[in-house]
Amino acid sequence: MGWLLRMLDLYSQFHFIRPVWFLALVPVLVIVACLILKGSRKNQWTSSIDQHLLIHLLVNQKKIQQSSMLPLIALTLSLLLAVLALAGPTWEKKPLPVFETEISKVILFDLSLSMESTDLKPSRLIRAKHKIKDLLSKTNEGQVALIVYAGDAFVISPLTTDANTILTMIPPLAPSLMPVLGSQPDRAFTLATELLTNAGVFSGQIIWITDGIDDQDYGLVSDQIEGSRHQISILAVGTKEGAPIPLPDGQGFLKDASGKIVLPSLKLAPLEQLAEMNNGTVTRLTADDQDINTLISSLKAPEEFIISEDELEMDTWVELGPWLLLPLILVVALAFRKGLVVTLLLTIIPLFPSPTHAAEQPAPNQNNGQEVVAVEESSGLNQFWDDLWKTPDQQAAEAFNNNQHSAAADLFQQSDWKSAAMYKSGQFNAASDLLSTSKSATAQYNRGNALAQIGKLEQAIEAYDQAIQQAPGMEDAKFNKTLVEDMLKQQQEQEQQQQEQQNQDGEQGEQEQQDGEQQEGEEQGEQEQQQQSESQDGEQQEGEEQEGEQQKTELEQMTEAEREQVLEQWLRMIKDDPGGLLRRKMYMEYQRRQQQGKKLQDKGEKVW
Numbered sequence: 001m002g003w004l005l006r007m008l009d010l011y012s013q014f015h016f017i018r019p020v021w022f023l024a025l026v027p028v029l030v031i032v033a034c035l036i037l038k039g040s041r042k043n044q045w046t047s048s049i050d051q052h053l054l055i056h057l058l059v060n061q062k063k064i065q066q067s068s069m070l071p072l073i074a075l076t077l078s079l080l081l082a083v084l085a086l087a088g089p090t091w092e093k094k095p096l097p098v099f100e101t102e103i104s105k106v107i108l109f110d111l112s113l114s115m116e117s118t119d120l121k122p123s124r125l126i127r128a129k130h131k132i133k134d135l136l137s138k139t140n141e142g143q144v145a146l147i148v149y150a151g152d153a154f155v156i157s158p159l160t161t162d163a164n165t166i167l168t169m170i171p172p173l174a175p176s177l178m179p180v181l182g183s184q185p186d187r188a189f190t191l192a193t194e195l196l197t198n199a200g201v202f203s204g205q206i207i208w209i210t211d212g213i214d215d216q217d218y219g220l221v222s223d224q225i226e227g228s229r230h231q232i233s234i235l236a237v238g239t240k241e242g243a244p245i246p247l248p249d250g251q252g253f254l255k256d257a258s259g260k261i262v263l264p265s266l267k268l269a270p271l272e273q274l275a276e277m278n279n280g281t282v283t284r285l286t287a288d289d290q291d292i293n294t295l296i297s298s299l300k301a302p303e304e305f306i307i308s309e310d311e312l313e314m315d316t317w318v319e320l321g322p323w324l325l326l327p328l329i330l331v332v333a334l335a336f337r338k339g340l341v342v343t344l345l346l347t348i349i350p351l352f353p354s355p356t357h358a359a360e361q362p363a364p365n366q367n368n369g370q371e372v373v374a375v376e377e378s379s380g381l382n383q384f385w386d387d388l389w390k391t392p393d394q395q396a397a398e399a400f401n402n403n404q405h406s407a408a409a410d411l412f413q414q415s416d417w418k419s420a421a422m423y424k425s426g427q428f429n430a431a432s433d434l435l436s437t438s439k440s441a442t443a444q445y446n447r448g449n450a451l452a453q454i455g456k457l458e459q460a461i462e463a464y465d466q467a468i469q470q471a472p473g474m475e476d477a478k479f480n481k482t483l484v485e486d487m488l489k490q491q492q493e494q495e496q497q498q499q500e501q502q503n504q505d506g507e508q509g510e511q512e513q514q515d516g517e518q519q520e521g522e523e524q525g526e527q528e529q530q531q532q533s534e535s536q537d538g539e540q541q542e543g544e545e546q547e548g549e550q551q552k553t554e555l556e557q558m559t560e561a562e563r564e565q566v567l568e569q570w571l572r573m574i575k576d577d578p579g580g581l582l583r584r585k586m587y588m589e590y591q592r593r594q595q596q597g598k599k600l601q602d603k604g605e606k607v608w
Contacts, residue, residue: 017088017319018391024086028079035072078328085321092318103142104159104201105299106192107132107166110210110237111148111175112183113254113608114264117211119243120285127285128209128237129170134292135207136163139299145195150175151182151607152593153191154586158475159199165476172579176248179583179590181607185213186220196230198473204230205299211238213270225277232280233298235291238266245608254608262608396421419446428453441471448480457488486581 016022109132115125136144143159146166156173157166175181189206196204213221225232242265244253254262268282275282281298283291390398396411396418405425412418415434422431428450435447448463464481467474 011091013093014089014091017090017317019087021083021086021088024083025080028076028083031079032072032076035075081324081328085324088319088321089324090317090319092320103299104144104196104199104204105139105142106145106147106159106195106204106206107135108153108185108188108192108206108208108210109146109148109173110183110185110208111150111173111178112211113150113175113181113245114183114211114262115237116175116245117238117243117264118246119239119241120237124211124237125174128235129173131235131285131292132170132209133167134289135295136167138292138296139163143199145192146170147188147191147195148173148178149184149188150178151180151184152178152590153184153188154178154589155191155195155475156582158479159195159201160476169582172582174579177579177583177586179587183214183217183608185210185217186224189221189224193224193228193230195475202229205233206230207233207235207295207299209235209237210271211236211264212267213274215270218270218274222274222277225274228278230278231299232275232278233295234271234275234280234282235295236266236268236271236282236284238264238285240265240267242266264608393417400424416443419443419450423450423453432456439466439470441467441474441477444470445474445477445480448477448484452480452484452487457484457491460484461488482585483581486584 109128111125115123115128117124120127132146140163143161144157144163144166145159146156146169147153148156156169160166185208188208192204192206196202242263244261244263246253256262266284268284272282274280281294283294283298285291392411392413396408396413399405399411400408400417400421405421406427409418409421409425409427409430412421415438419431419434422428422434423446432447432450432454435443435450438444444463444467448460448467451457451460451463461481461484464477464484467477468481471477
């Protein structure tokens with residue numbers, strides 16, 4: 001009974017990996033039919049001699065017919081075996097080791113006032129922000145986070161695999177956003193260590209972009225770097241000569257307590273000493289890509305980053321098709337003697353469309369209808385060819401990588417990839433509907449992003465809450481939730497301002513009516529004129545009230561799609577101020593730390 005159960009189990013798992021190859025049976029049958037039809041013809045005497053006489057004239061006809069059928073039978077079986085092998089029969093799974101490289105990087109960005117110095121044109125700050133963009137565009141492996149610091153340090157973006165999220169936050173970064181002035185790099189290193197530790201990364205990479213370090217901060221930073229498993233790379237910004245720090249609105253330059261103009265200069269020695277403690281690298285900012293290339297080359301992936309095959313495995317189907325090709329070796333070897341293989345290839349190859357020719361567009365002609373038909377046929381052949389060699393998900397992945405997200409959304413069969421393609425192509429409603437069927441933390445996080453894009457802010461916050469509830473360590477969901485909450489708050493404040501404006505307009509109308517009533521003691525002509533004016537104002541006010549009620553009724557009668565369209569138009573009118581959102585986020589975090597009694601910037605410390 002054991003072997004019977006084994007056979008039933010194998011039979012239940014038996015399937016073909018590429019079943020579309022069975023379409024090749026059609027040309028196989030055509031070829032075999034043509035060969036049979038050709039072989040059924042006798043010879044050239046058939047058309048000249050009667051059948052009852054031809055039998056007596058031919059010698060060993062039966063033996064000849066039997067011998068001529070053997071190659072045909074061998075060819076038919078060979079073609080059937082080839083098609084069966086290409087279809088990929090399988091019924092067994094085996095574990096496949098997977099190696100994955102996970103490199104986590106944290107960028108520490110100095111936003112002290114000295115970064116406004118203009119010894120590098122147009123300023124140290126602008127040049128450094130361009131370098132961060134170049135660095136993110138050239139390093140697309142693993143996770144990356146961004147921390148800024150001045151008198152205190154703040155996480156702008158937690159560890160994420162989407163570098164585009166960080167790129168959108170770089171332009172508004174400036175010392176004016178920071179809630180407290182100064183320069184405290186040790187607190188930035190503390191935050192970076194916490195981010196990497198909470199993510200389970202014990203050998204990460206810290207990229208420090210700064211224009212120098214003070215003597216009193218050197219000891220604090222060295223205590224954190226010394227003995228750390230995280231690799232340190234430093235991009236030094238500025239020159240040895242330095243330059244004044246311009247104040248906003250043309251108010252001159254920043255001065256110290258004695259009234260002298262501050263000239264912050266770059267001191268490489270302390271930075272080089274800190275890097276040596278960790279076998280790190282210090283690179284000065286250059287006009288070309290030499291500094292970024294040096295940083296990237298210094299970021300080595302330690303062995304701890306590589307997940308071994310014992311730690312990560314995935315199952316894959318064992319393809320048994322190649323074993324079916326073994327019997328063909330003998331047939332092909334014998335066929336080469338008679339040149340049958342060449343003949344077979346010349347017969348089969350023209351039956352399959354070339355992808356290059358299938359993609360070619362026909363030359364324009366006067367008959368537009370024929371041209372359209374030709375293009376559709378060419379596209380159909382191209383699609384047929386792609387289906388032979390690639391699964392729909394493979395074709396969709398290729399379209400996705402080529403930024404053809406709409407086509408990828410139509411081809412993908414996996415729901416997670418399909419929703420990602422929908423999101424990229426702007427189909428936010430469809431993406432949120434598809435993601436709503438999954439209750440995983442990642443799906444709810446992506447659903448929140450899609451809902452936020454179409455203006456459903458409250459529903460987006462609920463989706464983020466569900467993601468955070470399932471995965472409390474998902475920093476991306478927490479960060480996006482904060483941004484959406486700020487946006488919702490801004491929306492509610494604007495609605496409140498509009499309501500207050502309407503109330504003020506109503507009070508102003510009542511005040512004008514009271515002023516008109518106080519003029520009853522004036523002359524008769526003026527009284528009549530005032531009464532006419534009041535009558536017209538009253539009629540106008542009634543008309544406005546009726547128009548307002550009509551608009552309210554029309555709004556209630558709108559469909560969901562129309563209301564979403566109106567909301568989208570309204571959201572476009574809101575001023576995009578990412579810097580304001582970041583400023584409020586950091587200020588709220590700064591206040592929270594003050595309430596917790598954490599020591600912040602000391603009085604008397606320099607603010608640059």
